[in-house]
Amino acid sequence: MKRIVVSVSNDLVTDQRVAKICRTLHELDYEILLIGRKNYSPFVVNRDYKTKRMRMLFNKGFLFYAELNIRLFFLLFFTKKDILFSNDLDTLLPNYLVSKIQGKELIFDSHELFSEIPELTNRKFVKSVWHRLEKWMLPKLKKVITVSDSIKKHYQDLYKIQVTVVRNLPDLQEINQNPFPFSIKGKTVIVYQGAINVGRGLELMIGTMKLLENHLLVIIGTGDIIDVLEAKVLNEKLENSVKFMGKILPEDLKRLTSNADIGISLEEDLGLNYRYALPNKVFDYIHAEIPVIASDLPEMKKLIQKYQVGEIIKERTSEELAKLIEEVAQKDYTKALSVAKQELNWSREKVKLIKLLQS
Template sequence: MKKIIVSVTNDLSTDQRVDKVCGTLHQNGFKIILIGRKLKNSQPLNRKYSTKRIRLVFNKGFLFYAEYNFRLFFILLFSKKDILLSNDLDTLLPNYLVSILQGKKIVYDSHELFPEIPELVHKPFVKKCWSNLEAWILPKLKNTYTVCNSIAAFYHNKYKTDFKTIINLPKEKEIQLGKFPFHSKDQKIILYQGAVNLGRGLELMIDTMPFLENTLLVIIGDGDLFNNLKQQVKNNNLTHKIHFLGKISPKQLHKLTPLANLGISVEEDLGLNYRFALPNKIFDYIQAEVPILVSDLPEMKQIAIDYKVGEVVTNRSPKKLATQIKSILEKDFSTALKKAKQELVWEKQERKLLAIFNNLK
C-alpha cells in the first residue's frame, strides 16, 4: 500500500476539495495522511484517513508562511512516504525539496493562480517572490492537475506544463432540508456561501438588497471582510434583510443550501485568478437544485450557459442587478438543475484523479 502525505496550509475542517481527493485515494488502496494547521477555533475532525494539525506561533503574514513551511519540511523529511501531494503554491517548496532530496514522487494540485490572488495586488514584492518560486519549480513538475481548463491552459502557455483538469465537484447526495430561524415562507432567499474576502461582490449585493422586496441575503462563511461587511449592513439599516452565519461545517451547509431560491457567485474581475475562477459554491448550488447567478467571467459563465441552470450578471449597478434578480426568481430552472446535478458530481472526476496517481512519471 503506497503512502501519500498530503499538505495544505488551512485547518482541514472546511476544505472539501482536499477531503474528496483524500477520500478517493483512501478508498482505492492508498494510505493517506493529511497535514494542515491547528487554529483556536478549529473544529474536530472525523475522517477515514489520518490527519495531523500543526499548532503555530504565527498565523498570518510572512512569519506564518515561513514557520509553516519550515516545520512542514522537517515533518515530510522524517516521515515514511511514497508520494507527496502538495496543494497550492504555499506548500510546494518543502514538498519539492523533500522530493528531490529523497527521490520521491511529487504531485501538485493548483487550486488557483496563487500569485494572482487579490490580496497580493498591492504587494508587488510579495507577489514577485511567489511568482519566482512558481517559475522555478512548476516547469520541473511532471504530475500536476488543477481546477479548470483556463488555469491548465495558462500554465501550459507560460511554462509548457501538462496540467490535467480535476473540477472541484461535490459528491452526489440526497437533498436534506434544515431551517433558517429568521426566514418566513413568503420571503425569497439569496445565498452566498464561501470566503468573505476581497472581490467576492458582496458589497454590491448589500447595495442591491434595498431594491428587493420580501428577499433575504444569507452570507455563510468567514474571511477578512466579515466584520467590515457586517458594519456596512448595520450602517445601512439592513440587518433585517441580510444575515451573516459565519463559518459552518459542510454537514450543516448541506442542509441549508437547498433552502435558497438563488445562489450567487458574483466575483469581480480582479485579475487572472478571479477571471479563471470556478468556485465550489456554484456546483454546491446546482447539487442542491438552486439556480445560479454568476459573473461574466469565462469558466463560471460557461457552466450557467451550457447547463441552463441560471444566468450571467448583465449589469453591476445595484438597481439593474435587482431587476435581473427579480426576473430570475420568477423563472423555473428545476428541470435543467435536475439534469445538471447528475453530471456535475465528484464521482465523474475520480477516474481522472486515479489515472494520475496510478501512472506517476
C-alpha cells in the same frame, strides 16, 4: 500499501476538495497522512485516515508562511512516504525540496492561481516572490492538477507542462434539508457561501438589498472583510434583509443551502485568479438545486450557459442585479439543474484523478 502524505495550509475542516481527494485515495488503498494547521476553530476533524494539524506561532503574513514551510519541510523529510501531494503554491516549496532530496514522486494540486490572488495586487515584492517560486518549480513537475480549463491553459502556455483538470465537484446525494435558524416565510432567499474576502461582490449584493422587497440575503462563511460588511448592514439599516451565519461545517451547509431560492457568485475581475475561477459554491448551488447568478467571467459563464442553470450579470450595478434577481426568481430551472447535477458530480470527476495516479 503505498503511503501518501497530503499537505495543505488550512485547518482541514471546510476544505471539501482535499477531503474528497483523500477519501478517493483511501478507497484506492493508499495509506494517508493529511497535514494541515490548527487554528481557533471549535470543529473537530474526524476522518478514516490519519490527520495532523500543526499549531502555528504565527497565523498570517510572512512569518506564517516562513514557519509553515520550515516546519512542513522537516515533517515531510522525517515522515515515511512513497508519494507527496502538495495543495497550492504555499505548500509546494517543502514538498518539492523533499521530493528532490529523497527521490519521491510529487503531485501538485493548484486550487487557484495563488500568485495572482487579489490580496497580492498592491504588494509587488511579495507577489514577485511567489511568481519566482512558481517559475522555478512548476516547469519541473510531472503531475499537476488544477480546477479549471483556464488555469490549465495558463500553466501550459507559461511553463510548457501537462496539466489535468479535476474540478471540485460535490458528491451526488439526496437533499436533506435543515431549516435556517430564522424565519424565511414569504421571502425570496438569496444565499452566498464561501470566503468573505475582497472582490467577492458582497458589497454590491448588500447594496442591492435596498431595492428588493420581501427578499433575504444569507451570507455563510468568514473572512477578512466580515466586520466591514456587518458595519455596512448596520449603517444602511438592513438587519432584516441580510443575515450572517458564520462558518458552518460542509455537511451542515448542504442541508441549509437548498432552503434558498437563488445562489450568487459575483466575483470581480481583480486579476487572473478571479478571472479564471470556477468556484466550489457554483457546483454546491447546482447540487442544492437552486439557480445561480454569476459574474461575466469565462469559466462561470461557460458553465452557466452550457447547462442553463442560471444567469450571468452583464452590468455590475444594484439596479441591474435587482432586476436579474427578480427575473431568476420567476423562472423554472428545475429540469436543467437536475441534468447538471447528474453530470457534474465527484463520482465522475474522480476518474481523472485515478487515471493520473495510475499513469
